[in-house]
Amino acid sequence: MQVIESVAAFRQAYDAAAKPLGLVPTMGFLHEGHMALVHRAREENATAAVSIFVNPTQFGPSEDFATYPRDMDSDLAKLEEAGVDLVLAPTVDEVYPAGFDTHVDVGRIGERLEGEHRAGHFHGVATVVCKLLTIVRPNRAYFGQKDAQQCLVVQRLNEDLNLGAEIVVCPTVRDSDGLALSSRNVYLSADERVAALSLNRSLRLAQELHSQGESDAPHIRQRMHELITTSPLADIDYISIADANNLNELDTIDRPALVSLAVRIGKTRLIDNVII
Numbered sequence: 001m002q003v004i005e006s007v008a009a010f011r012q013a014y015d016a017a018a019k020p021l022g023l024v025p026t027m028g029f030l031h032e033g034h035m036a037l038v039h040r041a042r043e044e045n046a047t048a049a050v051s052i053f054v055n056p057t058q059f060g061p062s063e064d065f066a067t068y069p070r071d072m073d074s075d076l077a078k079l080e081e082a083g084v085d086l087v088l089a090p091t092v093d094e095v096y097p098a099g100f101d102t103h104v105d106v107g108r109i110g111e112r113l114e115g116e117h118r119a120g121h122f123h124g125v126a127t128v129v130c131k132l133l134t135i136v137r138p139n140r141a142y143f144g145q146k147d148a149q150q151c152l153v154v155q156r157l158n159e160d161l162n163l164g165a166e167i168v169v170c171p172t173v174r175d176s177d178g179l180a181l182s183s184r185n186v187y188l189s190a191d192e193r194v195a196a197l198s199l200n201r202s203l204r205l206a207q208e209l210h211s212q213g214e215s216d217a218p219h220i221r222q223r224m225h226e227l228i229t230t231s232p233l234a235d236i237d238y239i240s241i242a243d244a245n246n247l248n249e250l251d252t253i254d255r256p257a258l259v260s261l262a263v264r265i266g267k268t269r270l271i272d273n274v275i276i
């Protein structure tokens with residue numbers, strides 16, 4: 001496994017690499033959710049590449065960029081074990097050198113949900129993913145359904161800017177109790193970890209109500225709200241039931257809908273979603 005820090009060195013490795021090449025972009029602190037993407041990239045491509053970069057431009061000024069969990073040694077051991085060929089682990093200066101001044105704005109799809117609650121977040125995501133896809137030039141790039149809106153943003157970006165990758169969306173990996181795996185779960189105390197289960201429970205409630213014939217989205221949102229607010233540790237950012245293709249909020253569930261939510265458990269902001 002080659003661990004590469006510079007764009008120039010990655011270009012050389014790219015020229016020598018067998019194709020097709022699959023890329024898994026990550027911010028590191030790898031867990032089984034990330035590794036599911038890595039295993040899939042390994043299976044489907046002659047070369048498996050992973051990027052590890054905690055991207056400062058997708059964090060707001062009051063967010064956790066400085067304290068975001070990092071463990072490069074453990075990450076590299078997991079990737080080596082999974083049979084990854086190339087790891088791109090650039091410094092912030094390598095990705096954003098002095099004078100850097102170009103930003104990608106994906107428009108409407110990035111303005112809702114996470115975009116509304118985390119100003120500038122998707123400008124940061126779109127800019128760094130655009131750079132990664134341009135540097136790495138993967139045939140396939142793997143993203144998790146856990147970050148459903150990010151997948152839509154990346155698909156839009158890839159299509160609009162002709163970046164040429166096949167975007168592969170992989171299912172959300174959960175702990176046995178239903179909590180979606182996230183690098184940020186390490187922030188949770190034991191009590192908060194229990195409170196965090198309300199995210200998944202509320203999504204399951206939405207699925208259940210819908211499967212019983214309920215199509216009134218405000219009613220389902222209300223029931224989810226009631227379930228989550230039984231925990232005093234939970235503070236809801238948003239609960240959304242939206243058209244899964246364009247993220248327009250729905251009154252009636254009459255097409256594939258993305259049920260998604262962001263909830264603060266103590267100081268930790270968690271997101272989760274399901275499609276119904």
Ligand code: AMP
Pocket residue numbers: 025026027028032033034036037142143144145146147170171172173174180181182183
């Ligand atoms: P991150 O390091 O949080 O930026 O995540 C890197 C990639 O892994 C993104 O495409 C995420 O959507 C994906 N990912 C993170 N957590 C999970 C999970 N629990 N299940 C599936 N994919 C995930």
